[in-house]
Amino acid sequence: MQVPRPRLILLAVLVLSLVPTATAGRSPDQPLFEIGLSRRTAERLGLSVGDVIEVSADPSMAQSRRARVTMVWSPPEHPADVARGDLVIRFHLPDLQSLLQQPDTVDRIVVRLLDPTRASWLRDDLNALGRGYDAYTAADLARITSRTFRVITQFHRAIALITLLASGIFLITIMALKFTEMRKEIGALRIVGIAKETIAFTVLGIAAGAAIAGTAVGLALGAVLAWGINAYYQPLFHTHLRFAVITPQALWIVAALAVLLGLAAGAAVSVRLLRQHPLEQVGR
Amino acid sequence: MVSFLAWKNLRRSASRTVLLIAGVSIAGALLFNMSMLAEGLETSFEAVLGRLGYExxxxxxxxxxxxxxxxxxxxxxxxxxxxxxxxxxxxxxxxxxxxxxxxxxxxxxxxxxxxxxxxxxxxxxxxxxxxxxxxxxxxxxxxxxxxxxxxxxxxxxxxxxxxxxxxxxxxxxxxxxxxxxxxxxxxxxxxxxxxxxxxxxxxxxxxxxxxxxxxxxxGPDAVVQWIETTFPALDAFSIPDLVSRVRGQLTYFNHFAAILSAVSVLVAVLLIGAVLTLAVGERLGEAAALRALGLRRRRLVLLVFLEGAVVAVVSAPLALLLGAALSQPLDAILRSSPGLPQDLHFFVLTPQAAIRTVILLLLTATIGGLYPAWVAGRLNIATTLHQEIQ
Amino acid sequence: MILMNEPIVQITEATRTYHLDGTAISALRGVTMEVRQEEFISIAGPSGSGKSTLLHLMGGVDLPTTGEVRLFGNVTHRLTDRTLSNLRLLRVGFIFQRFFLLPMLTVEENVLLPMLEAGLQAQRRGERLEDLLSYVGLAHRRRHLPGQLSGGEMQRAAIARALANRPHLLLADEPTGEVDQQTGQQIGRLLQRINGEGVAIVLVTHNPELAALASTRLTMRDGLLS
Structure with missing residues (x-):
């Protein structure tokens, strides 16, 4: 069962208008709220600890309250929020309820269990009550919030597959061309009595060498590209999250694939070359 | 005669040409997909907004x-x-x-x-x-x-x-x-x-x-301005306004499309360039003989460019077909993201995307042909003939 | 327009120097000679004596370092690539030791190539192709690829290609270098016949029997004619 679309505190806060205290009508009798600003919010609004501002849930600044900035903090960054650039303000719960004129109303309740292993049991129990809310375990929420990223990962994998196919063909074509270019030398070697096996191993060795060298250059290029992507996007989105990361797993997959493709190309070419008559290869 | 020779040259090494066309087609398909992705979401979003029946x-x-x-x-x-x-x-x-x-x-x-x-x-x-x-x-x-x-x-x-x-x-x-x-x-x-x-x-x-x-x-602009002036507590958004707001959130896809397009073009340029360079290298003797028989330098250069262009022209429809086919599963993957309108598509097949892909492929073939064409163009007939006979 | 008694090739004090790894190599050291219409000249000499270089200067595929080469009255080093190529296409025929037939084209396609480049009309192309293939005795091999021919047949196909645009001058560089003696004799007879029909021939060869067919026999040594 699904609860009505939650009015996240974050979104509620987003609709708040903020004006300097000097420009708006205020209620001096009421005590100041204490609020915390995310670093991005503080930077965007040019505020720092100790500043007093006016906050309201209404764009016309009706029912506004004065609030003092008591904290500027860096919330943990989440990839889902990177592109949103949300401005986050932290209130004490009763202050926000009072500002929204919704006493005893919350968007969600978080529960800490004595025994965290029983989270699913409690979730099922609460949902079975059917009281108009949904209960989720922390694992459920992690899974739900990471759905977009799973989709993006799946998309990246599909694109990687296409890119691999194109690069595979590229590698095979280049290898085939390189060895076709060497056919005269190979023909000459066979005429002077070098065994087919020796030639095949030599071709494979050269293919592997070229593939390894190409892989090394490719990985270096990839590292430069990853560095460039991070250098571009991190300041763009004001985040320290990394957008391109070369993992050991990716490194091994790329290296293994490149070498395997190189060897496959070498094998295919050597079979073709050894089938040809040596005299034909030297052009006689 | 040059186009006839270009065609014959490509047919001469059929397996190499098939590999070349396959590689360029796949790179072209990726290019087409990225072209569709670059503007697909925006086009689709605009289309969905347009169907709402208000401005x-x-x-x-x-x-x-x-x-x-x-x-x-x-x-x-x-x-x-x-x-x-x-x-x-x-x-x-x-x-x-x-x-x-x-x-x-x-x-x-x-x-x-x-x-x-x-x-x-x-x-x-x-x-x-x-x-x-x-x-x-x-x-x-x-x-x-x-x-x-x-x-x-x-x-x-x-x-x-x-x-x-x-x-x-x-x-x-x-x-x-x-x-x-x-x-x-x-x-x-x-x-x-x-x-x-x-x-x-x-x-x-x-x-x-x-x-x-x-x-x-x-026009919506005047009405939007009038509403915002007359009703200071209200914000008005025309459909182009809404699209431009969404555009800001599509940076990831636009940049992703730009990077992969650049990679696809680079792969295609390298592939065409490498194959043509090696092919020209193999045929220097023939090229020198053709020049000796009266083929002008410019015609020889044209021959190399034409070979690249033929590859691009043959690959283009394959790339478009393959790209269109691949865009379906790729679109399905991205559309499975939560919180998206069900009529919204990431990959939208537009004539502009297809035309852009074909133009880029032809441009790719031209760039790929530059070096081999230069090699063919600066060929010294006498020296090459002499070397070929040694 | 070349008058009957005017030379079609006129070489005056031509030198040709190549540079190889910083070392200057003089292939020709001041050669003066003429080729007149219907003349048959053979040039013999040891390897590296400059025979092929001289032939290349005559055909306009190479230019002298100093001196002058006039081809059909035109100073070659003053011509644009377009004009020089047109001269070669329409007035000069080349035969090479290694034939240089295009391996992906059939015999008839190889022979048609210069005619196509010259923009000859289809009907005239067809007629001339028939004549040429019969002339060199390859009508029955017209649809074969060069790889399917013997050395002699390949050279005959190359001769037909060289004659495609009815040149005034045929330049042959070791045309029997890749064929056996008997085939070499056949090619010699064919060249004699071509010369008999009014085409001037300059033949570079090691083969004394072939050289003996020429009306003018020259020898080259160390870049000089003797």
């Missing part, structure tokens, strides 16, 4: 254009004032909220729209006849196993302490319909504006937002 959306100042949390006071009266503008055909307030739909055996939440008759276009009726009752979407019908003629109870909230529905009213399902802007697996219903206002106990004409239809030929 301007008016919301409470400071709220986001697609959020419907805050209620606009006296929206009905404001809509009447906006409708009086000479460029406006009609203006209608809309209520949007989440409510509970209850049957005797089950309960589900749904996104409810309170619509004026002018906004009938946002839903395409598939079964039943719309009247004063509910128009539900297939997801809601499926969740509660209900259809036209069934009677349900609507509630604005459920008491979390005792689990009972509060502020309920009874409604009949009139029809089943598909909503233009439904999110994937979202349960949606629409009912007359007044019915939903009554259920929410709104008696002062409040609404979530106002939508404005312009008269034929009227």
């Amino acid at each position: 301007v959306r008016v919301v409470l100042r400071g709220t986001l254009p697609f959020e419907a949390e805050a209620l606009m006071p006296a929206a009905a009266q404001t809509a009447v004032s906006i409708a009086a503008h000479p460029s406006v055909a009609w203006a209608a307030p809309v209520l949007a909220t989440n409510i509970y739909v209850l049957t005797p055996h089950d309960r589900a939440t749904a996104f409810a729209l309170g619509l004026k008759p002018e906004l009938a276009g946002v839903v395409s009726i598939t079964h039943g006849i719309p009247g004063r009752g509910l128009i539900i979407n297939p997801e809601l019908a499926h969740a509660l196993q209900i259809g036209p003629g069934d009677v349900v109870r609507l509630a604005t909230s459920v008491n979390p302490q005792i689990g009972t529905a509060e502020r309920t009213s009874v409604a009949t399902v009139d029809a089943l319909g598909e909503y233009v802007f439904d999110l994937r697996s979202q349960r949606t219903l629409a009912l007359p504006f007044e019915e939903l206002a009554a259920l929410l106990e709104l008696r002062q004409g409040q609404a979530s937002f106002i939508v404005v239809k312009l008269k034929d030929g009227a």
Whole structure:
């Protein structure tokens, strides 16, 4: 069962208008709220600890309250929020309820269990009550919030597959061309009595060498590209999250694939070359 | 003669040419996909907005254009004032909220729209006849196993302490319909504006937002400016405004498309360049002989470029076909992201994307042919003939 | 327009120096000679004596380092690539030791190539192709690829290609270098016949029997004619 679309505190806060205290009508009798600003919010609004501002849930600044900035903090960054650039303000719960004129109303309740292993049991129990809310375990929420990223990962994998196919063909074509270019030398070697096996191993060795060298250059290029992507996007989105990361797993997959493709190309070419008559290869 | 020779040269090493065409086709397909992705979401979003049947959306100042949390006071009266503008055909307030739909055996939440008759276009009726009752979407019908003629109870909230529905009213399902802007697996219903206002106990004409239809030929910018000047508490967004706001959030896809397009072009350039360079190297003797027989230098250079162009021309339709085929599963993957309107597509096949791909492929072939053409062009006939005989 | 008694090739004090890894190599060291219409000249000499270089200067595929080469009255180093190529296409025929037939084209396609480049009309191309293939005795091999021919047949196909645009001058660089003696004799007879029909021939060869067919026999040594 699904609860009505939650009015996240974050979104509620987003609709708040903020004006300097000097420009708006205020209620001096009421005590100041204490609020915390995310670093991005503080930077965007040019505020720092100790500043007093006016906050309201209404764009016309009706029912506004004065609030003092008591904290500027860096919330943990989440990839889902990177592109949103949300401005986050932290209130004490009763202050926000009072500002929204919704006493005893919350968007969600978080529960800490004595025994965290029983989270699913409690979730099922609460949902079975059917009281108009949904209960989720922390694992459920992690899974739900990471759905977009799973989709993006799946998309990246599909694109990687296409890119691999194109690069595979590229590698095979280049290898085939390189060895076709060497056919005269190979023909000459066979005429002077070098065994087919020796030639095949030599071709494979050269293919592997070229593939390894190409892989090394490719990985270096990839590292430069990853560095460039991070250098571009991190300041763009004001985040320290990394957008391109070369993992050991990716490194091994790329290296293994490149070498395997190189060897496959070498094998295919050597079979073709050894089938040809040596005299034909030297052009006689 | 040059085109004849180019064709014969490519046929001469059939397996090499097939590999080359396959490589360029795949790179071209990726290029086509990225071309579709670069503007697909925006095009699709624009198309979906266009199908909504209005040109301007008016919301409470400071709220986001697609959020419907805050209620606009006296929206009905404001809509009447906006409708009086000479460029406006009609203006209608809309209520949007989440409510509970209850049957005797089950309960589900749904996104409810309170619509004026002018906004009938946002839903395409598939079964039943719309009247004063509910128009539900297939997801809601499926969740509660209900259809036209069934009677349900609507509630604005459920008491979390005792689990009972509060502020309920009874409604009949009139029809089943598909909503233009439904999110994937979202349960949606629409009912007359007044019915939903009554259920929410709104008696002062409040609404979530106002939508404005312009008269034929009227531009939205002037109306948007007029609304924002006349009603300082309101923000107005034309469809181009909304699209441009979304554009800012598409940076990832645009940059992703740009990077992969550049990689695809680079792969194709390298592939064509490498193959043509080696092919020219293999045929230097023949090229020198052709020059000795009277083939002009420019014609020899043209021959090399033509070989690249033939590869691009043969690869282009394959790339477009392959790209179109690949875009389906790729689109399906991205569309499975949560919280997206179901009619929204990431990969949209447009003639512009196809033309851009073909032009880029031809450009790729030209760039790829530059070095081998230079090698062929600077060939010294006598020296080459001499070397070939040694 | 070349008058009957005017030379079609006129070489005056031509030198040709190549640079190889910083070392200057003089292939020709001041050669003066003429080729007149219907003349048959053979040039013999040891390898590296400059025979092929001289032939390349005559055909305009190479230019002298100093001196002058006039081809059909035109000073070659003053001509644009377009004019020089047109001269070669329409007035000069080349035969090479290694034939240089295009391996992906059939015999008839190889022979048609210069005619296509010259823009000859289809009907005239067809007639001339028939004549040429019969002339060199390859009508029955017209659809074969060069790889399917013997060395002699390949050289005859190359001769037909060289004659495609009815040149006034045929330049042959070791045309029997890749064929056996008997085939070499056949090619010699064919060249004699071509010369008999009014085409001037300059033949570079090691083969004394072939050289003996020429009306003028020259020898080259160390880049000089003797």
